[in-house]
Amino acid sequence: MNTLFDLLLKPFQSHPPLWGLLWISALSGLMMILVFKKTSNQQAISALRRKMGSRALGMLLFLESPSTVLKLAFGLIIDNFIYLWHLLKPMLIITIPFIVIAAQLDARYSREPLDAGNPSTATVYWESLIPSGEMGTPEQGFLISPVVTITDSLEQSFSFVGDEGLFVFDGIGIRLGSRGPSGSIVVRGAEKSGIIQALLRPWNGSVKEGVLEVRSHIQEKHYIILGGRWGWFTVFLVFSSISAILGAVVFKVKV
Amino acid sequence: MKRRDFLKKAILTPAALAALSVGCGKTTGRSGKRLIVLGVDGMDPSLVESFMERGLMPNTKRLMEMGGFSRLGTSNPPQSPVAWSNFITGAPPPVHGIFDFIHRDPATMAPFLSISEVSPPDSTLNIGKLRLPLSGGGVNLLRRGTPFWDTLLDKGVPVTMVKLPVDFPPPAENKHGLFLSGLGTPDVRGSQGSFTFFTDDPRSISDSTGGGVVIPVRDYGDGCYKCRVDGPANSLIEGNPTMSVEVKVWVDKDSRAVRIDMGDSSVVIGEKQWSPWMHFSFPALGPFSTVHAIGRFYLKEVTPKLKLYLSPINIDPENPALPISSPDWYSRDLAEDAGLFYTQGFPEDTKALSRGIFDDDDYLSQANIVLEERMSLFHSVLSNYKEGLLFFYFTSLDLNVHMFYRSMDPASPLYGTTDPRFSGVIADLYSRIDIAVGEAMELLDDRTEIILLSDHGFAPFRRSFNLNSFLAAEGFADISSPYDRNKDMFACLDWSKTGAYGLGLNGLYINQAGREKDGVVSLTDKRNLMENLKTSLESAVDPLTGEKPVKNLFILEDLYPGFEMPPWAPDMLVGYSHGYRASWETTLGSFPEGVITDNMDPWSGTHCISPDVCPGSLVTSMRNMPINPTLTDMGSLINAILTEEDGDQ
Incomplete structure (x- = not known):
């Protein structure tokens, strides 16, 4: 999945991150509307929408007859449930790629690069024993605080700054950040993971022996659009929705 | 692209066309x-x-x-x-209405900050304990007059x-x-800067001057101190309870450092280190209304006692809870460009130094x-x-x-x-x-x-002048309960026998009948009293140095003839000599023993003196x-x- 997204983002590697985020958002919206078209019963939805329209019109025409209006309104409520039932299957199918895409975008576009201006904090959770002695010094980047050890919960935390986008501390097997081009995954943790975890949390790297997991707090990234500060998820939701609506018009998808 | 750049670009073409259409690139005037x-x-x-x-x-x-x-x-x-x-x-x-840092309402004798005020809403919709504002309310600038811009x-x-x-x-x-x-500009608590100091040794801190709160905390054996950070009062709830968030401070005495956990963010700092700005979110109405703010921690000491300072909780320029810029996006643009910054008007924490929370090194690192x-x-x-x-x-x-x-x-x-x-x-x-x-x-x-340009220069503040104590000693004010001399806002005074009182850094007021709450001096006697005060204060001598602590006593109606004075204006301004200033006790209306004392506060320079100095x-x-x-x-x-x-x- 990482490779697929790297490939999709290749044309945007030398552009600001927002470009890649907009591209994937637009593509996702379009793909999702097409998946919706394929997996939904378009004929049934179309018929149902006509039926609902006629019931609404009927209510307007027979306003002087409360019993007819009530009957039509009840029918409209039932139609809504049927409509939701028609949506259920495509929505469930779309949810799976949605989660994967969201995880990829979170990994690539939600954090500021690791550099001297953005101090971050990392916590190492050890499996059973905190190694004795000094932690040493990182190979890339700098520690900017002493290491705090919480013996009871087998945790060690420190603040750091990266260097050229990376923080590498081989002594505890940490490699955080990213040196790749725009849109690369920014690694912000590490854990022992299987396929599902790798799919859902692509921002995690691998851990060394004895370490349960590593978590870091890297500054969140915002995008300035039309004067507002947007998080990556808002950008994704808004622009994938716009793309989906346009796709529905162009490909005549009944939603 | 920043909003201002976007807007500039968006209007560039029509603006240029408009300029060309009138045949001139310069706007008239x-x-x-x-x-x-x-x-x-x-x-x-x-x-x-x-x-x-x-x-x-x-x-x-x-x-x-x-x-x-x-x-x-x-x-x-x-x-x-x-x-x-x-x-x-x-x-x-008399035109802009600002005479001092502190004014007083003569009808109630309550002091208030001269620059701005917060007014409550005129009407609210009450649903159970909920108080939803319907109209009025807000922050008002008290400066009057027309700005040059x-x-x-x-x-x-x-x-x-x-x-x-x-x-x-x-x-x-x-x-x-x-x-x-x-x-x-206040902090989110509405004060001009109120620090919070967490320590398991609260007795070591003097409690004499305010400027912040000292909160005792303790470790229950797991190395974790639970610290409650108070935010603003919640005006949406009956009784205006204080909003707060909990911060966990994990202490490692061996490495002399702490980890501070707040919500889903963490930071590690060692002794004598500052955290970066941390974001605080005070929930006013669950997830529907949140007050955003920022603060910085400073770890003064881990052993033998924990001493953790938290700066005043500042309005977040990226998400301001009160208006601090115009247009409102300007503070966000600046923070985006230059990083987060102190938004409070008095960012240097002089009170923390005066109160002994900071030593000179700590203070200078903050400054x-x-x-x-x-x-x-x-x-x-x-x-x-x-x-x-x-x-x-x-x-x-x-x-x-x-x-x-x-x-x-x-x-x-x-x-x-x-x-x-x-x-x-x-x-x-x-x-x-x-x-x-x-x-x-x-x-x-x-x-x-x-x-x-600068607004004023500076002079040393070596000796404190207890203006109210002087007035009492000279018979211009009467102390009826001597045990209350050190209490604020004239708690010891018998107003029926008091002709004048000092409040603020230079203000001297006549206890005027019909204006002050318990006023006794008639308008006909007022002028004589002011003349007597002028003679008396300008001839006072410091027995230690032989100098006159008051260089000039200015009578406002002589200083600004023809102006109508607002009711909060002082009647006279005390122009202290080089080396002297009103004592801190004078500024809030108390009467300490002795008229002139050595100034032992690190606040050792002043400009609240005679303007010619x-x-x-x-x-x-x-x-x-x-x-x-x-x-x-x-x-x-x-x-x-x-x-x-x-x-x-």
């Missing part, structure tokens, strides 16, 4: 000049001269050689809110005022104006952060400056000279106990301001001018300097430079 005004609070002309001579301010000297240098007449009293209001309105206190904005001259004093909340949005509020942030803001603003007026305000000099005057004043009672390492602090600050002057001078060309400074790039300039002249000078009518003269 503009001179086409640019002007950078650097407002440096408390820059003393004698010190500037001395530092220029010593080569510590080469850029300022260069600016002076291009144009000129002179003393700048300050306000009376020479307090920053008064002086900057004079600058802004071009008028004296209104003329510029009317003529289409772009105006950028950054950290402008006495301008909270900022003016209404104008397409030509960018404003960021400075002095007078250095403030100055670095201010410089980042300055670089950001300077790099975006294109046209019109740019005003930028520096506060560091004022507050740091207040705290470190003792380091260069051998006559200060604290000179002997101040570490000689700090003897160069003030010179260093002036040098750093000089660097900013140099950066501004890089923009000088034949259509750009620079004005460097502490004029401000004026350095400009223009050859034709005004003669005997005062702060009230500056607005019209700026308008003259930037508008066509007078700018060509």
Whole structure:
């Protein structure tokens, strides 16, 4: 999945991150509307929408007859449930790629690069024993605080700054950040993971022996659009929705 | 792209077309000049001269050689809110209504901050304990009068005022104006800066001067201290309970460091280290309404006792809970460009130093952060400056000279106990301001001018004058309950036998019948009483030094004849002599034993004295300097430079 997204983002590697985020958002919206078209019963939805329209019109025409209006309104409520039932299957199918895409975008576009201006904090959770002695010094980047050890919960935390986008501390097997081009995954943790975890949390790297997991707090990234500060998820939701609506018009998808 | 850039680009084409269609690129009334005004609070002309001579301010000297240098007449009293209001309105206190940091309501005798007020909503919708505001309410600027920039904005001259004093909340949005509020901007608790100090040794901290809260905390054996951080009062809930968030502080005594966990963010700091700005979210109405704020931690000590300082909780410039800029996106743009910054009006935590929370090193590290942030803001603003007026305000000099005057004043009672390492602090600050002057001078060309000015100068504060104690000793006030002498707001007074009282830093009031709550002095007797007070105060002598602590007692109706005074105005202003100032106890209406005492507070420099003792400074790039300039002249000078009518003269 990482490779697929790297490939999709290749044309945007030398552009600001927002470009890649907009591209994937637009593509996702379009793909999702097409998946919706394929997996939904378009004929049934179309018929149902006509039926609902006629019931609404009927209510307007027979306003002087409360019993007819009530009957039509009840029918409209039932139609809504049927409509939701028609949506259920495509929505469930779309949810799976949605989660994967969201995880990829979170990994690539939600954090500021690791550099001297953005101090971050990392916590190492050890499996059973905190190694004795000094932690040493990182190979890339700098520690900017002493290491705090919480013996009871087998945790060690420190603040750091990266260097050229990376923080590498081989002594505890940490490699955080990213040196790749725009849109690369920014690694912000590490854990022992299987396929599902790798799919859902692509921002995690691998851990060394004895370490349960590593978590870091890297500054969140915002995008300035039309004067507002947007998080990556808002950008994704808004622009994938716009793309989906346009796709529905162009490909005549009944939603 | 920032919003302002986007908007600029969006309007560029139509604006250019509009300009071409009238056959001229210049809007009517503009001179086409640019002007950078650097407002440096408390820059003393004698010190500037001395530092220029010593080569510590080469850029300022260069600016002076291009144009000129002179003393700048300050306000009376020479307090920053008064002086900057004079600058802004071009008028004296009776016009703008600011006479002191503190005013009092004569009907209730309750003191209030002179710059701004928060008013509750006129009506609310009550649902159970919920109080939803329907109308009214808000923050109001108490400064009156017309600011000089209104003329510029009317003529289409772009105006950028950054950290402008006495301008909270900022003016209404104008397409030509960018404003960021400075002095007078509160923290989210509504105070002028209230720190929080967590410690398991609370007894070690004196509780004499306020300025913050000391919160006792304890470790229950797991190395974790649970610390409650209080935010603003929640006006949406009955009784206005305080909103708060919990912070967990994990202590590692071996590494002498702590990890601070708040929500899903964490930071690790060692002893004598500052955290970066941390975001606080105070829930007002569950997830529907949240007050956003920022604060910085400083770990003073881990062992033997935990001593963790938290800065006043500042309004978050990226998500302001109260209006601090106009347009509202301007503070966000600045934070995006220059990083988060102190938004409160008095960022240097002088109270923490006075109260013993900070030592000199701690204080200077905090003051250095403030100055670095201010410089980042300055670089950001300077790099975006294109046209019109740019005003930028520096506060560091004022507050740091207040705290470190003792380091260069051998006559200060604290000179002997101040570490000689700090003897160069003030010179260093002036040098750093000089660097900013140099950066501004890089923009000088034949259509750009620079004005460097200050609101007042400085003098030593060696001896404290207990004005109220003096009044009581001389029979102008009557103490009925001596045990309450040290309580605030005249708790010990018998008002029926009191003719005058002091409040604020320079204010002296007559207990006037019909105006004051328990007033006894009739209007016919008032003049005589004021004359007697003038004679008595101006002839008082300090038995230790033989000097007169009061140089001038100004009677307001003589100082500003023809002006109608608002009810909160003092009747007289005490102009203290060089070396003297009102004691802290005087400012809030208490009556300590003794009339004149040594000032043992690190706050060792002052300007709340006779205005002729502490004029401000004026350095400009223009050859034709005004003669005997005062702060009230500056607005019209700026308008003259930037508008066509007078700018060509």
